[in-house]
Amino acid sequence: MSQRQHYFAAGPAALPDSVKQQIQLDIREYGNSGLSILELGHRSAEFAIIIEQARQLLRSLYAIPDGFQILFMQAGATGQFDALPLNLLSNKPVMTYVDSGHWSRRAAEFAQKYGRVQMLSAVTENKTADGVVITARDRSDWDIAADSAYLHVTPNETIEGIQLADITDATVPVVADMTSCLLMRPINFEHYDLIYAGAQKTLGIAGVTVVIVREDLLQQAAEQTPYMLRYDVHAQEQSIVNTTPVFAVYCVLRMLQWLQAQGGLAPMLAAANERSALLYQAIDAQPLTCNKIAAELRSQINVSFDIDNEQRLQAFLLQAEAQGLLGLAGHRKQGGVRASMYNGTALSAVESLADMITAL
Amino acid sequence: MSQRQHYFAAGPAALPDSVKQQIQLDIREYGNSGLSILELGHRSAEFAIIIEQARQLLRSLYAIPDGFQILFMQAGATGQFDALPLNLLSNKPVMTYVDSGHWSRRAAEFAQKYGRVQMLSAVTENKTADGVVITARDRSDWDIAADSAYLHVTPNETIEGIQLADITDATVPVVADMTSCLLMRPINFEHYDLIYAGAQKTLGIAGVTVVIVREDLLQQAAEQTPYMLRYDVHAQEQSIVNTTPVFAVYCVLRMLQWLQAQGGLAPMLAAANERSALLYQAIDAQPLTCNKIAAELRSQINVSFDIDNEQRLQAFLLQAEAQGLLGLAGHRKQGGVRASMYNGTALSAVESLADMITAL
Numbered sequence: 271m272s273q274r275q276h277y278f279a280a281g282p283a284a285l286p287d288s289v290k291q292q293i294q295l296d297i298r299e300y301g302n303s304g305l306s307i308l309e310l311g312h313r314s315a316e317f318a319i320i321i322e323q324a325r326q327l328l329r330s331l332y333a334i335p336d337g338f339q340i341l342f343m344q345a346g347a348t349g350q351f352d353a354l355p356l357n358l359l360s361n362k363p364v365m366t367y368v369d370s371g372h373w374s375r376r377a378a379e380f381a382q383k384y385g386r387v388q389m390l391s392a393v394t395e396n397k398t399a400d401g402v403v404i405t406a407r408d409r410s411d412w413d414i415a416a417d418s419a420y421l422h423v424t425p426n427e428t429i430e431g432i433q434l435a436d437i438t439d440a441t442v443p444v445v446a447d448m449t450s451c452l453l454m455r456p457i458n459f460e461h462y463d464l465i466y467a468g469a470q471k472t473l474g475i476a477g478v479t480v481v482i483v484r485e486d487l488l489q490q491a492a493e494q495t496p497y498m499l500r501y502d503v504h505a506q507e508q509s510i511v512n513t514t515p516v517f518a519v520y521c522v523l524r525m526l527q528w529l530q531a532q533g534g535l536a537p538m539l540a541a542a543n544e545r546s547a548l549l550y551q552a553i554d555a556q557p558l559t560c561n562k563i564a565a566e567l568r569s570q571i572n573v574s575f576d577i578d579n580e581q582r583l584q585a586f587l588l589q590a591e592a593q594g595l596l597g598l599a600g601h602r603k604q605g606g607v608r609a610s611m612y613n614g615t616a617l618s619a620v621e622s623l624a625d626m627i628t629a630l
Numbered sequence: 631m632s633q634r635q636h637y638f639a640a641g642p643a644a645l646p647d648s649v650k651q652q653i654q655l656d657i658r659e660y661g662n663s664g665l666s667i668l669e670l671g672h673r674s675a676e677f678a679i680i681i682e683q684a685r686q687l688l689r690s691l692y693a694i695p696d697g698f699q700i701l702f703m704q705a706g707a708t709g710q711f712d713a714l715p716l717n718l719l720s721n722k723p724v725m726t727y728v729d730s731g732h733w734s735r736r737a738a739e740f741a742q743k744y745g746r747v748q749m750l751s752a753v754t755e756n757k758t759a760d761g762v763v764i765t766a767r768d769r770s771d772w773d774i775a776a777d778s779a780y781l782h783v784t785p786n787e788t789i790e791g792i793q794l795a796d797i798t799d800a801t802v803p804v805v806a807d808m809t810s811c812l813l814m815r816p817i818n819f820e821h822y823d824l825i826y827a828g829a830q831k832t833l834g835i836a837g838v839t840v841v842i843v844r845e846d847l848l849q850q851a852a853e854q855t856p857y858m859l860r861y862d863v864h865a866q867e868q869s870i871v872n873t874t875p876v877f878a879v880y881c882v883l884r885m886l887q888w889l890q891a892q893g894g895l896a897p898m899l900a901a902a903n904e905r906s907a908l909l910y911q912a913i914d915a916q917p918l919t920c921n922k923i924a925a926e927l928r929s930q931i932n933v934s935f936d937i938d939n940e941q942r943l944q945a946f947l948l949q950a951e952a953q954g955l956l957g958l959a960g961h962r963k964q965g966g967v968r969a970s971m972y973n974g975t976a977l978s979a980v981e982s983l984a985d986m987i988t989a990l
Contacts, residue, residue, distance in 0.1 A: 282873065356856070515878070
């Protein structure tokens with residue numbers, strides 16, 4: 271590589287250089303184990319320390335209260351789309367899903383196999399003189415079923431580039447898919463009962479799914495829940511259920527250590543604020559680019575925008591690549607440009623991108 | 631590491647040095663992608679080639695006939711314990727499981743959630759003047775239910791160290807857990823309809839599960855099968871269902887390339903024959919060690935044996951470690967010594983171990 275590359279893909283995401291260097295060393299030999307980290311046993315003393323350190327660091331970075339368990343599961347957030355109703359529906363008649371875009375609808379679709387799903391809309395399209403604007407819907411008209419097993423939210427929608435404010439007054443357990451926003455800002459755990467996230471965007475590589483769950487939700491799994499999707503089993507076995515994906519959990523630990531060395535979550539939030547403000551400013555100032563999400567809903571993580579015509583879009587993407595700005599093509603369902611900016615994204619890379627937009 | 635180490639653990643297993651070196655290079659940058667293999671997108675052109683090459687190499691090494699699909703799934707063989715009945719039971723009244731030891735019984739236990747399970751015993755204990763000997767049971771008294779959805783076998787039991795001969799005359803589909811024996815010998819695909827294996831013993835690292843399945847078994851999944859466990863979905867999406875565990879699949883490819891460079895499966899079988907013959911010979915010749923499995927059932931892969939007293943056993947394990955022979959403690963449910971010898975295990979390491987046994 272002759273020039274510095276910056277990677278804006280939605281995930282798998284870029285890893286910090288220092289983390290990649292450490293991983294290479296640990297592949298040669300992990301500590302004094304005589305083994306590569308790729309060979310380390312899931313029941314070894316070394317791995318017991320790795321997984322426990324990962325749990326402790328996650329707990330400390332997020333200030334996760336007692337009464338929450340941290341699980342490392344498999345099969346990604348998509349696996350959780352089935353695990354949630356299987357583990358949490360119990361004998362309740364309904365589950366409530368907040369519709370904020372593609373991924374929340376996908377989660378709801380899976381839940382329909384298991385029972386009735388109540389949908390609540392989080393966004394609304396407003397036609398204005400300048401075209402459609404997507405704004406946050408007034409939540410006071412939400413009528414969450416009192417006997418709902420849980421309320422599911424997707425706080426950050428990666429395809430549309432929409433970010434929801436916390437739900438602070440729910441009377442049923444709140445479950446959140448944080449695959450694209452885990453560890454990008456502090457969380458008030460009073461507002462959440464279960465958080466889940468695939469690791470490949472903010473916590474390393476694909477192959478492990480973090481689940482942070484209130485202990486009193488653990489014991490409700492339906493009898494036919496597949497073993498590997500059971501929260502109670504993972505809690506009881508401390509996530510060493512079958513051959514744990516050792517390397518993926520190890521990568522989580524390395525990312526958590528990096529995050530701690532950066533000063534934790536407050537600087538992560540500040541950096542996300544700065545990056546996204548810069549980018550939206552450039553998009554709004556440029557008549558040839560358009561993002562139709564209202565300010566209160568704009569994602570600080572995945573910024574999607576259109577360019578006025580296809581030819582200019584393609585030229586823009588080519589020019590970006592030539593400048594070392596990779597992974598900017600929009601999602602295959604959406605088109606346009608998408609800049610995904612996770613914790614490792616340098617402000618300088620966003621400045622280069624903003625300059626390109628301004629120069630259109 | 632001052633001396634050459636040899637790793638006899640049951641899995642995760644040792645990787646060849648050349649594979650580990652290649653992985654380190656690809657973590658720095660994969661090809662000319664500008665990215666680390668750890669960052670490569672599951673929908674990138676580069677990964678499309680990786681997963682397709684892995685499929686093609688597996689097909690070519692095993693001579694897998696047309697009409698079989700190769701899937702890369704998640705959640706390990708334990709995930710498959712639920713996936714099998716969910717995908718294959720359909721409206722049949724019963725599933726048949728051959729009991730050969732711990733892992734086959736575990737698979738059967740999971741299946742009981744979904745329907746009636748018929749158990750057939752593969753082994754029998756014979757009391758002789760020298761103590762118990764475990765022999766293969768006569769299969770002519772097996773009465774496989776004609777309306778069984780499938781017959782499940784575990785051709786190699788890692789804990790007991792038992793290996794079964796192929797079932798060549800089954801009248802229902804034969805399903806085999808080959809987690810501990812995949813790619814260690816040629817397979818006649820006329821005798822198998824579905825083969826599954828977690829990758830961490832013979833095909834890289836934990837985090838991906840290979841399923842080789844006859845196409846006409848794909849379309850029978852129960853409606854409530856979790857999406858990530860559906861064979862039809864994985865077949866249709868070519869295993870890029872959610873964020874595929876890119877790195878684990880990439881490791882499969884590197885292991886397959888290594889295997890091809892070694893000359894394929896015939897030399898793997900020859901090496902397993904040689905290693906296991908040497909070890910059993912030493913065990914049988916030494917009055918202080920004991921393996922009670924009859925010759926026709928002895929595993930060529932996982933060789934378990936007892937040492938006459940606990941003090942000698944602990945001294946043996948310590949001495950082995952001092953000589954660089956690691957991972958030899960028996961399974962926590964079994965005790966004793968266990969030498970797991972996968973494709974990468976050097977004959978010289980087995981010779982050292984055999985010498986230690988002889989010198990007891």
